[in-house]
Amino acid sequence: MTETARSGASSGALPKEGTEKKEMGTVDSKDSSKAMPIHSKAKQQGILVYVTGAVESPGLYKLPGVPHVGDAIKACGGLLPYAAADTLNLAEQIPDGTHIHVPFSFTGNPEVLLRKQKININTADDKELQTLNGVGPAIAKRIIEYRTEHGNFGSIEDIKKVKGIGNGLFNKCKAKITV
Numbered sequence: 001m002t003e004t005a006r007s008g009a010s011s012g013a014l015p016k017e018g019t020e021k022k023e024m025g026t027v028d029s030k031d032s033s034k035a036m037p038i039h040s041k042a043k044q045q046g047i048l049v050y051v052t053g054a055v056e057s058p059g060l061y062k063l064p065g066v067p068h069v070g071d072a073i074k075a076c077g078g079l080l081p082y083a084a085a086d087t088l089n090l091a092e093q094i095p096d097g098t099h100i101h102v103p104f105s106f107t108g109n110p111e112v113l114l115r116k117q118k119i120n121i122n123t124a125d126d127k128e129l130q131t132l133n134g135v136g137p138a139i140a141k142r143i144i145e146y147r148t149e150h151g152n153f154g155s156i157e158d159i160k161k162v163k164g165i166g167n168g169l170f171n172k173c174k175a176k177i178t179v
Helices: 003-007 040-045 069-075 110-114 137-150 156-161 167-176
Strands: 047-053 059-063 098-102
Touching (some): 047 069, 069 098
Antiparallel strands (some): 047 059
């Protein structure tokens, strides 16, 4: 019997053979030659997780493999500015059927926190640009150089004219940029 199953016994007595409670990552002790981790199916098919609260797009998500809380948050588009992120363990593995609720933390100026924060690609400095998904120092520098040489971007799609920004990178950050 595994240590995890043993710790589940409330009276200190060991549970009867065959009544061990299976927990995440434990194996069936009846036949150790056929023992498989509980998440072996999940590794092949993925899991469903329901995410609510202070995330960009709450909802039901199918995640591949054995994901962590951080993977679920990323699938939702990330945390809102007023999320209580310190209450989450982003490294925690999540089993199938988990409900993750990200609490709200309304500290600071509520008007600023409630307004959806977008980066203006015509006025942002390199540090602001680097907060965009997939934009590092080199791409941020190219964006600034491009707008210095060619003037302001007329639409968010114009950012694809910058060397190194194709459809893939544009799709990663288009929801968080404005002109």
